[in-house]
Amino acid sequence: MRIDVNEPNSVEQFWDGMREAAAAATRHQDDDLYEAIVKIGRSALAQGVELVPSSGFFLLCPVCSALSGQRCINVPGHPLDDSRLHAERVELAGKAIRGEVPLPRPLR
Template identity: 70%
Template sequence: MRIDIDEPMAAELFWEGMREVAAGAARHQDDDLYRAIVKIGRDALAQGSELVPQCGLFLQCPVCEAVAGQRCINVPGNPLSDDVLHPERVELAEMALRGDAPLPPPLRDE
């Protein structure tokens, strides 16, 4: 299999694969796999990969507490509308993957 990193959809395909791994981590409740996803994501960003909004799937939602790999659910005062993830989760994930915010539990090394 040949991978073309200049392919216009390369970033989306990379993050799609990461979402599939996150779904597996959620199925098995594997915190080590979540940590690995974050490390890989940070390395990809350091190498110039662009972040996609769906990266919020890699962390627990601060609004509805959906675990990594799970979609958000509607909660009183925070409806989803047509979104799959709460905006707060997307923002948290972007900041955490860039290193601008600490990882939330259970991923934070304490």
């Protein structure tokens, strides 16, 4: 199989795969798998892969407490509009994956 990294949606496909792996880590309560996924994400960012909004799926939502891999839900004062994730979750994920804030524990 040949993968074209310059394909227009290759970045989104990468993060979709990472999101699916993070959901599996949550489902199986596997902290080691989750930490490996974060290492891969950080390495990808270091190599120039852009961060996309779906990267918020890696973390627990600070607004509605949706788990890793789950979509957010509407809560008073924080409507989702057309998004699947709260803006605060997306922002937190970007900072955590870039190492700007400590990575919150993803599993409960």
